[in-house]
Amino acid sequence: MDTVHDSKLNELRAALSAGQLGRRDFLKQATALGLSLSGAIGLLARWGASPVAAQDAPSGTLVIANAEPPTSAQWDSYTVFGLVDAQVASLVHDSLLGYDSVDGTIVGHLATAWEMTSPTTMQLTLREGVTFHDGAPVTAEDVKATLDRAGDPEGGMAWHGLIFPAMSVNIIDATTIEVVTEAVFGPLEKSLAVAPIFPAADIANPEIFKERAIGAGPYKWVSYTENKVTMEANTEYWGGAPGIQTVVFDYIQDANARISALLAGQADIITRCSSEQLDRVSGDDNYYVVDAPPLTQIVCIYQNRDNLASKEVRQALAFAIDRQAIVDGILMGVGKVPYSAIATNAPGYQEQPERFDYNPDKARELLAAAGFEDNLTLTMATTTLVPHQKEIDQAIAQFLEDVGISVDITTLEVGAFRTSYNQYDLTLNTLASFNYDPDFTLGFYAGATAEAVWSLNDPAIQPLIDAQRQASGDDRLAKINEMAAYLWDQQPTLYLSDELWPFIVSSKVQNYERVPVVGEPLLRFATKSE
Numbered sequence: 001m002d003t004v005h006d007s008k009l010n011e012l013r014a015a016l017s018a019g020q021l022g023r024r025d026f027l028k029q030a031t032a033l034g035l036s037l038s039g040a041i042g043l044l045a046r047w048g049a050s051p052v053a054a055q056d057a058p059s060g061t062l063v064i065a066n067a068e069p070p071t072s073a074q075w076d077s078y079t080v081f082g083l084v085d086a087q088v089a090s091l092v093h094d095s096l097l098g099y100d101s102v103d104g105t106i107v108g109h110l111a112t113a114w115e116m117t118s119p120t121t122m123q124l125t126l127r128e129g130v131t132f133h134d135g136a137p138v139t140a141e142d143v144k145a146t147l148d149r150a151g152d153p154e155g156g157m158a159w160h161g162l163i164f165p166a167m168s169v170n171i172i173d174a175t176t177i178e179v180v181t182e183a184v185f186g187p188l189e190k191s192l193a194v195a196p197i198f199p200a201a202d203i204a205n206p207e208i209f210k211e212r213a214i215g216a217g218p219y220k221w222v223s224y225t226e227n228k229v230t231m232e233a234n235t236e237y238w239g240g241a242p243g244i245q246t247v248v249f250d251y252i253q254d255a256n257a258r259i260s261a262l263l264a265g266q267a268d269i270i271t272r273c274s275s276e277q278l279d280r281v282s283g284d285d286n287y288y289v290v291d292a293p294p295l296t297q298i299v300c301i302y303q304n305r306d307n308l309a310s311k312e313v314r315q316a317l318a319f320a321i322d323r324q325a326i327v328d329g330i331l332m333g334v335g336k337v338p339y340s341a342i343a344t345n346a347p348g349y350q351e352q353p354e355r356f357d358y359n360p361d362k363a364r365e366l367l368a369a370a371g372f373e374d375n376l377t378l379t380m381a382t383t384t385l386v387p388h389q390k391e392i393d394q395a396i397a398q399f400l401e402d403v404g405i406s407v408d409i410t411t412l413e414v415g416a417f418r419t420s421y422n423q424y425d426l427t428l429n430t431l432a433s434f435n436y437d438p439d440f441t442l443g444f445y446a447g448a449t450a451e452a453v454w455s456l457n458d459p460a461i462q463p464l465i466d467a468q469r470q471a472s473g474d475d476r477l478a479k480i481n482e483m484a485a486y487l488w489d490q491q492p493t494l495y496l497s498d499e500l501w502p503f504i505v506s507s508k509v510q511n512y513e514r515v516p517v518v519g520e521p522l523l524r525f526a527t528k529s530e
Helices: 003-017 023-032 037-047 083-092 139-150 188-192 199-205 208-209 256-261 273-282 311-320 321-330 358-371 388-401 412-423 436-443 449-455 463-470 473-490
Strands: 062-064 097-099 106-108 111-118 122-125 165-171 174-183 219-226 228-233 247-252 286-293 294-302 374-384 405-411 426-431 493-498 502-506
Touching: 003 023, 062 083, 083 219, 083 228, 097 111, 106 111, 106 273, 106 358, 122 188, 139 165, 139 174, 139 199, 139 228, 174 388, 174 426, 199 208, 199 374, 208 412, 228 358, 256 502, 273 388, 294 449, 311 358, 311 388, 321 388, 321 493, 374 388, 388 412, 388 426, 412 426, 426 436, 436 463, 436 473, 463 473
Parallel strands: 062 247, 374 405, 374 426
Antiparallel strands: 097 106, 111 122, 122 174, 165 174, 219 228, 228 247, 286 502, 294 426, 294 493
């Protein structure tokens, strides 16, 4: 950057430090100088900017329409997985580290400094003066209670083994802690960036999660009624008051109803949009598209039992289904066919030699070798969770019928689908990494999670997971690819497509940006004009 820009940035920094300039005004002026929003946010993080008197008051209401409700009507983020769960957690709670940059750079949040002091120990310095929404201070004891629970192998937390290893927290003093893992855990920094910190009192009384959520984040949880989650701005947030006063996550199951709500001004953002929805706003300056996908795959989940316990049958299904035709003809390019068991934008991704390209003759050959020749019937449940899900499911059924496999399809509402999908041989769903690391999705293939999701129990998989977790740098990328290659050969699910996650946003919403995780950590920087 030239001297003039440096001088102007220094002036902005001085005004920010003196309390003469709010964070949002800084972002506006810094981007006017040619910085990207992510670059301006990165400067704020490096400068340790805190709330200042000149900050504008939050205003307006933002409605985000989703194709799904929360996973369940309780607010313990460590026990659930879903887009809305992550959206709520990323706003109501805060974490030790965070993603405050569009390029996925990790910055300090509740921690102002962190370093690995040994291969299994990270020391962190806690930010002082931070409070929960009820006014109670955020303490080292709260951090310890939260992360000890997440790291307890016997604690029954869904996130344990997927985002967190066995670990515990040592309190050094009021502002210094150590996170200690039992074994080397490569993605620890990324995991702490999506780990909401709860009050220790809530950890001791988890029944409270059925009633409400309380955290130290930029928004306060208000209610969940009539399929709507409502939150209000936390003007005492350490990082500055958010720009929008009220945020509502609204569950609108039907895709046409969602785009209609957007066009009518009843919603400001619709998520994970289809090509048809994108076409509705193409060339319209009243809307823009934001696309920053996490490591996300659309998969056809197989229950690896009974007839699908055979690798040959699962490979036959891979050859039978023309994935590229589905991406081109149904998703209309809002997807990308992978040739490995991880998303194409994942670290470590390498295309596998056997691509399982469409080959119905090969599918029939494998089915015959497995003892099935026009005598295999599979069950499938369909819903509207994934864009174009019913059309994709019908296409999959037709491709399978073309090689002699009969498919019985049952249509379910999204909530019912979530609780019963594993009763069917085939179901379409999304597998997304919550911490922007392939370890998260790879972890689904081992232990109790694998049993619950895929009816899978393969003793070869856990050592592969451990190997990539305990490696670093290029060696870790190689280990990730080794596991991905093994899964690709086994085909425990159909890796249909990367999901590209385009969101359509009303132009009334300014400074709306996403980072490649499932939640909404940058939403606090957004504003809305009326």
